[in-house]
Amino acid sequence: xxxxxxxxxxxxxxxxxxxxxxxxxxxxxxxxxxxxxxxxxxxxxxxxxxxxxxxxxxxxxxxxxxxxxxxxxxxxxxxxxxxxxxxxxxxxxxxxxxxxxxxxxxxxxxxxxxxxxxxxxxxxxxxxxxxxxxxxxxxxxxxxxxxxxxxxxxxxxxxxxxxxxxxxxxxxxxxxxxxxxxxxxxxxxxxxxxxxxxxxxxxxxxxxxxxxxxxxxxxxxxxxxxxxxxxxxxxxxxxxxxxxxxxxxxxxxxxxxxxxxxxxxxxxxxxxxxxxxxxxxxxxxxxxxxxxxxxxxxxxxxxxxxxxxxxxxxxxxxxxxxxxxxxxxxxxxxxxxxxxxxxxxxxxxxxxxxxxxxxxxxxxxxxxxxxxxxxxxxxxxxxxxxxxxxxxxxxxxxxxxxxxxxxxxxxxxxxxxxxxxxxxxxxxxxxxxxxxxxxxxxxxxxxxxxxxxxxxxxxxxxxxxxxxxxxxxxxxxxxxxxxxxxxxxxxxxxxxxxxxxxxxxxxxxxxxxxxxxxxxxxxxxxxxxxxxxxxxxxxxxxxxxxxxxxxxxxxxxxxxxxxxxxxxxxxxxxxxxxxxxxxxxxxxxxxxxxxxxxxxxxxxxxxxxxxxxxxxxxxxxxxxxxxxxxxxxxxxx
Amino acid sequence: xxxxxxxxxxxxxxxxxxxxxxxxxxxxxxxxxxxxxxxxxxxxxxxxxxxxxxxxxxxxxxxxxxxxxxxxxxxxxxxxxxxxxxxxxxxxxxxxxxxxxxxxxxxxxxxxxxxxxxxxxxxxxxxxxxxxxxxxxxxxxxxxxxxxxxxxxxxxxxxxxxxxxxxxxxxxxxxxxxxxxxxxxxxxxxxxxxxxxxxxxxxxxxxxxxxxxxxxxxxxxxxxxxxxxxxxxxxxxxxxxxxxxxxxxxxxxxxxxxxxxxxxxxxx
Ligand SMILES: Cc1cc2nc3c(=O)[nH]c(=O)nc-3n(C[C@H](O)[C@H](O)[C@H](O)COP(=O)(O)OP(=O)(O)OC[C@H]3O[C@@H](n4cnc5c(N)ncnc54)[C@H](O)[C@@H]3O)c2cc1C
Ligand code: FES
Numbered sequence: 086x087x088x089x090x091x092x093x094x095x096x097x098x099x100x101x102x103x104x105x106x107x108x109x110x111x112x113x114x115x116x117x118x119x120x121x122x123x124x125x126x127x128x129x130x131x132x133x134x135x136x137x138x139x140x141x142x143x144x145x146x147x148x149x150x151x152x153x154x155x156x157x158x159x160x161x162x163x164x165x166x167x168x169x170x171x172x173x174x175x176x177x178x179x180x181x182x183x184x185x186x187x188x189x190x191x192x193x194x195x196x197x198x199x200x201x202x203x204x205x206x207x208x209x210x211x212x213x214x215x216x217x218x219x220x221x222x223x224x225x226x227x228x229x230x231x232x233x234x235x236x237x238x239x240x241x242x243x244x245x246x247x248x249x250x251x252x253x254x255x256x257x258x259x260x261x262x263x264x265x266x267x268x269x270x271x272x273x274x275x276x277x278x279x280x281x282x283x284x285x286x287x288x289x290x291x292x293x294x295x296x297x298x299x300x301x302x303x304x305x306x307x308x309x310x311x312x313x314x315x316x317x318x319x320x321x322x323x324x325x326x327x328x329x330x331x332x333x334x335x336x337x338x339x340x341x342x343x344x345x346x347x348x349x350x351x352x353x354x355x356x357x358x359x360x361x362x363x364x365x366x367x368x369x370x371x372x373x374x375x376x377x378x379x380x381x382x383x384x385x386x387x388x389x390x391x392x393x394x395x396x397x398x399x400x401x402x403x404x405x406x407x408x409x410x411x412x413x414x415x416x417x418x419x420x421x422x423x424x425x426x427x428x429x430x431x432x433x434x435x436x437x438x439x440x441x442x443x444x445x446x447x448x449x450x451x452x453x454x455x456x457x458x459x460x461x462x463x464x465x466x467x468x469x470x471x472x473x474x475x476x477x478x479x480x481x482x483x484x485x486x487x488x489x490x491x492x493x494x495x496x497x498x499x500x501x502x503x504x505x506x507x508x509x510x511x512x513x514x515x516x517x518x519x520x521x522x523x524x525x526x527x528x529x530x531x532x533x534x535x536x537x538x539x540x541x542x543x544x545x546x547x548x549x550x551x552x553x554x555x556x557x558x559x560x561x562x563x564x565x566x567x568x569x570x571x572x573x574x575x576x577x578x579x580x581x582x583x584x585x586x587x588x589x590x591x592x593x594x595x596x597x598x599x600x601x602x603x604x605x606x607x608x609x610x611x612x613x614x615x616x617x618x619x620x621x622x623x624x625x626x627x628x629x630x631x632x633x634x635x636x637x638x639x640x641x642x643x644x645x646x647x648x649x650x651x652x653x654x655x656x657x658x659x660x661x662x663x664x665x666x667x668x669x670x671x672x673x674x675x676x677x678x679x680x681x682x683x684x685x686x687x688x689x690x691x692x693x694x695x696x697x698x699x700x701x702x703x704x705x706x707x708x709x710x711x712x713x714x715x716x717x718x719x720x721x722x
Numbered sequence: 723x724x725x726x727x728x729x730x731x732x733x734x735x736x737x738x739x740x741x742x743x744x745x746x747x748x749x750x751x752x753x754x755x756x757x758x759x760x761x762x763x764x765x766x767x768x769x770x771x772x773x774x775x776x777x778x779x780x781x782x783x784x785x786x787x788x789x790x791x792x793x794x795x796x797x798x799x800x801x802x803x804x805x806x807x808x809x810x811x812x813x814x815x816x817x818x819x820x821x822x823x824x825x826x827x828x829x830x831x832x833x834x835x836x837x838x839x840x841x842x843x844x845x846x847x848x849x850x851x852x853x854x855x856x857x858x859x860x861x862x863x864x865x866x867x868x869x870x871x872x873x874x875x876x877x878x879x880x881x882x883x884x885x886x887x888x889x890x891x892x893x894x895x896x897x898x899x900x901x902x903x904x905x906x907x908x909x910x911x912x913x914x915x916x917x918x919x920x921x922x923x924x925x926x927x928x929x930x931x932x933x934x935x936x937x938x939x940x941x942x943x944x945x946x947x948x949x950x951x952x953x954x955x956x957x958x959x960x961x962x963x964x965x966x967x968x969x970x971x972x973x974x975x976x977x978x979x980x981x982x983x984x985x986x987x988x989x990x
Contacts, residue, residue, distance in 0.1 A: 132856075135856070139856055150779060150785070150787060151777065151787065151838070151840070152839065152842065152843050152883065153843070154786070154843070154883055155779055155883075157779070157780065157785075159780065159784050160780045160782055160784050160785065169862070171863065207859075209862040210859035210860065210861055210862045211854070211856060211857075212862075213859065213862040213865055213912070214852070214854035214858065214859035214860070214865070214912055215851075215852050215912070216851075216852045216854075216906065216907050216910050216912050216913055218867075218872050218875040218876040218879050218906065218910065219862075219872070220872070221867050221868070221869045221872040222869065224866070225866030225867050225868050225869065226863050226866065227862055227863055243876060243879075244876060244880075246876075249784055249880075249882075250876075253879065256846070257846060257850060257851035257852070258851060258854070258856070260843060260846040260847040260850065260851060261847070261851045261853060263843075263847045264848055264849075272840070272843075295832060324779040324780040324781070324785060325778060325779055325780075325781060326779045358750075358752040359750055359752060361750065361753055361757045361760060361761055362757070363754070363756065363757050363760055363781060364781050366781075366782055465783075465807075468803065468807055468809065469809065471752075471809070471811050534856050535856075538856070582763075582764055582767045582768075584760070584764065585764070626767060628767060628771075628772050628773070629772050633734055633833065634734075634775055634832055634833045634836060636773070636775055637767070637773060
């Protein structure tokens with residue numbers, strides 16, 4: 086299969102403009118004749134559904150929560166980047182582009198990233214107009230902060246609730262269109278299959294989570310904004326419901342899956358406290374601006390932190406990276422935390438934590454300043470752990486946070502199935518092997534408000550789409566498939582709960598395909614996963630029936646998909662014989678222990694084609710070229 | 723520690739429902755409330771009993787999905803805390819807890835502790851927005867917002883739409899929820915053009931959804947996990963009156979009709 090990225094060439098500054106001009110339009114009267122399905126109501130799906138409806142398309146929109154406002158985007162704390170250069174501190178579209186390509190460790194497509202940086206400025210305007218209450222200065226102008234180690238202040242924020250406020254903006258725009266009858270909203274409805282007819286995406290099969298009814302919905306195009314797959318690892322910072330089912334089932338219908346092994350680990354999360362742990366809570370990265378990370382010098386030193394004198398502490402990030410210190414990027418901070426814990430110097434009961442200490446900052450700035458800066462984060466930490474971070478250092482540990490990988494899309498955000506578009510975290514497009522802080526919100530909204538509504542017209546205008554109805558054999562087949570899987574899960578009546586299997590899978594992945602990976606470990610994981618998957622399918626216990634709200638059944642379907650995706654993740658990680666961004670292979674490191682990329686052999690997007698469960702997938706490569714930002718070794722020393 | 727739970731079990735909307743008693747013998751101080759329910763559910767599954775259905779997603783106190791009555795108090799005993807952020811260290815060995823779903827006519831029970839809060843979405847659909855079609859916006863800094871206004875707006879915008887306010891209110895009024903949305907948008911310059919039409923439409927819809935009226939009891943404020951202030955209700959009432967006196971509330975003269983029209987696809 087030839088992967089045509091459709092990325093324009095020529096001067097990068099005008100690529101998007103020229104491309105847009107070349108795209109065909111659909112005239113307003115004809116838009117009314119088209120129906121578009123949008124799955125997902127997060128920043129990506131929500132903004133797309135609202136905007137498509139504003140343009141006059143008929144939209145059918147789906148989410149599994151009880152309201153579109155609850156998509157996982159709601160949880161984003163820190164902020165959203167935009168190259169406004171309101172601070173006059175040297176920022177520009179080009180710099181945001183440059184930072185994102187470099188931060189992604191040279192594994193993203195330049196054209197896409199440049200467009201993202203360009204559109205970033207429109208996003209802020211749009212959100213302000215909708216009434217997003219961004220932080221302001223006394224003068225009434227928009228405030229900014231620097232975030233995630235960026236050297237300019239380009240992050241816009243609404244307290245610690247930026248994702249919530251941006252999502253409410255998109256949600257309200259969506260509700261306006263629902264009220265106007267332009268969007269038909271289906272909450273508590275889960276997409277369980279994609280309907281492909283003549284090689285084109287023509288609809289989806291859903292299960293109504295309240296009545297269990299399995300139904301088909303047909304349309305001229307299907308858009309997935311269904312989020313990331315971090316929950317594959319069981320414990321992650323994602324919401325409990327986040328899952329890969331929509332993209333995985335589309336993958337099984339022919340959409341290639343790109344760079345699955347590029348997963349991001351966030352260094353500052355509240356550590357696991359016990360077996361019952363259900364998720365991990367992120368503590369904003371901004372804490373590293375003032376907190377100092379350390380562990381005891383001696384192994385197994387169980388003294389309370391303040392009894393450990395200065396000369397018996399190891400501020401390992403400051404020691405190893407004198408110029409960036411505690412502000413090294415996420416992947417570097419995470420790996421170092423793991424390394425010191427592996428040496429037996431971790432703290433807390435489990436030994437899987439490091440200290441994030443504010444003692445010096447409090448001494449230097451006073452408690453009130455720290456409270457002003459981080460008050461709500463400190464409260465949250467205290468609420469969860471019962472410890473007061475003003476008095477004792479926080480304990481933190483890395484956790485799975487974000488999926489850079491996802492379905493492969495071209496410059497138009499179309500997958501390898503015609504008429505199937507993928508937006509937001511669900512696609513692989515803009516972050517390469519590592520995402521910078523405050524860039525996911527930007528990408529979701531860029532895709533949904535500004536990219537897709539421009540590119541989808543071209544497809545609808547130039548593609549001949551036959552009329553199809555529910556009696557089409559492909560529709561029947563997909564419905565039957567979904568019905569069978571549901572029934573099969575309910576019929577097993579085995580001995581162990583869905584969660585217990587999910588936990589088992591998560592542990593294996595975290596161990597062998599988490600922060601650091603080796604060929605040997607990956608091979609081991611690959612030998613275990615099929616066996617585990619088989620046990621799952623013969624022994625999982627899902628009680629109740631399929632004709633009513635059945636949360637175990639919902640989970641079972643998602644975990645079944647995780648079992649398949651897990652295998653692909655390990656295959657991808659094993660094939661990529663280099664370290665880059667979030668993918669760290671222990672065999673490939675510099676003498677100082679930093680990630681060693683192999684541009685000669687791996688400067689490509691790995692897009693995998695499904696070949697049946699348990700069969701090796703087929704690799705397709707999209708070569709990456711860097712005309713503007715030339716690959717260098719990232720260094721934070 | 724050991725916790726005794728009395729939980730409302732109801733198979734579906736048509737079932738009458740009943741309280742059932744369970745014991746969770748091995749509760750750890752560090753667990754969250756929902757993790758305790760997870761442990762109970764694992765136990766029930768092991769005994770071939772159907773697990774308790776409860777809504778949740780983020781488990782970080784922000785999505786607004788979780789919530790039930792704990793001993794008659796929405797989200798339980800800790801102020802400013804959603805159920806998912808409530809930790810077991812606030813309880814003691816042997817405590818008996820009664821868990822019930824939100825009770826309100828506008829929030830029918832779906833199953834066990836799960837209710838249908840679709841009415842909230844419909845309140846927003848009739849006017850809880852600023853009509854800013856994508857692409858029309860001027861530069862972000864072209865609209866100045868005084869800092870104190872932005873802060874007050876943000877205080878109100880923090881609402882997570884969980885429904886605790888309605889559940890706790892003896893009248894099952896949605897006033898705190900609506901007031902929060904109206905204050906969020908009405909405090910900003912961008913929200914001015916539609917300000918009075920917005921309140922008229924939402925109030926009409928609330929009636930259609932059979933939410934009760936507000937009699938200033940204040941239970942809503944007491945249980946709001948985001949500590950939204952009663953002030954927002956006063957603001958809503960003021961805008962409502964002003965809108966009807968001046969006729970500006972009729973800006974959307976289709977408000978009444980919109981409220982009666984079933985919204986396509988949204989559950990009724
Ligand atoms: C704790 C946390 C903090 C973060 N902070 C930041 C930050 O400060 N800045 C930043 O830029 N990024 C941040 N991120 C990342 C960012 O929030 C996400 O990447 C982004 O919001 C994803 O948006 P999305 O629209 O792609 O997907 P989501 O918001 O995850 O939405 C997915 C949607 O798809 C629906 N869905 C999924 N599967 C199905 C199905 N099968 N059927 C029907 N519907 C389905 C869901 O119901 C939901 O509506 C953070 C992430 C986390 C976890
Ligand atoms: S689960 Fe999201 S607020 Fe409780």
